[in-house]
Amino acid sequence: MRYTKIRARNLPVSAELARAHLRIGDDTHDHALIDAKLEMAVGIAEDMTGRRIRDRYVEFDVLLGAAEDAVRLPARTAAIAEVSSPDGILTPDEDYLLLADDYDAHLLLIDAERFSGRKLHVKATEGYDAETIPPAIKAAILLILGTLYDNESDNIVGRSVSELSLTAEKLLAPWRVTPYRDDRV
Template sequence: MRCLPPELVTAPSEPCVSIADARAHLRVDSIEEDALITAAIAAAVQHLDGYGGILGRALMKQDWRQFLPFWPASRSVDLALAPVLSVVSVEARGADGQTVTVDPASYRLVGGAGAAPRLLFDLGSHLPGLAYAPDAVIVTFSAGYGEAADKLPPALKSAILLMVGDLYRFRDSVQIGASSAVPMSTTVDRLIAPFRRYQI
């Protein structure tokens, strides 16, 4: 049975980079191009953030649901994003269609602040019977560096601002008179490299 992809429950309440920070980086004083700058910030963040981002990380605090079709034999669940701030709940869907909440005393979060957060179920704990369904187990967790932008690692904030700068300056993928595509900043790759998660 194929696993379902994680699902965003609650989006971040604050942006990674404010419009004021982006204006300062771009040396733009007026608000006339705020719509363009806001779109560039959103595109840069989307490239890095969440399940669809290339980092495999959540940047600002956000809630996600992860689905499992069965209890893992190892009693260990690799969480889809890092860092993980907390596990909100674990729910089990039974064969009768009813959903029950698993006792929080039966599991714990390990390595939440690192690149490989895991949910471990105690060996002696009783886990409810499950329905035959791809969403038989629902793990809801909060991920990200925090609710305030100042919690974001400076390297990631700088990478976002550099991408915003590229998107602002180069409105097309090629320049008139140039024979090749506009190169994006290689500094971005170097800044984000230590934060990329690789699944083995």
């Protein structure tokens, strides 16, 4: 399996929502700063959960072995846009399913014999977009953004901001994916 193309897309929390959350209004002098801190907030949420939160478009090739009806995908795939053969012949949507959990994604082929031993080219997305991001993760990103924006330094008299707020941690905790799992299953 090899990646052929990876292209980052939009953040799952819009800059407009971030500005509204911070109550910035139409003042444009902080837009670049807010955009940068929104990127940081999403990165912190990704680190805390172990998940890809920014959606990204990926393309990769997979090889379906003989007597297999499914192949493990190299990315935590959220959706499959297209499956084709190397010569560009599209596989109809009804001929495959995406089976995904927090750790793995598999491409299940309905008529696997037809694809046995063949290389397939997959176009997919991983991560969340504005419509699919869980509300708890979105709220945590906004809380982290507020902390980053309000505190230019982690040295404030009488207060430490070097850690995430307890609320943000509690919002992200159920979404945490540990790097450990049982590969024998």
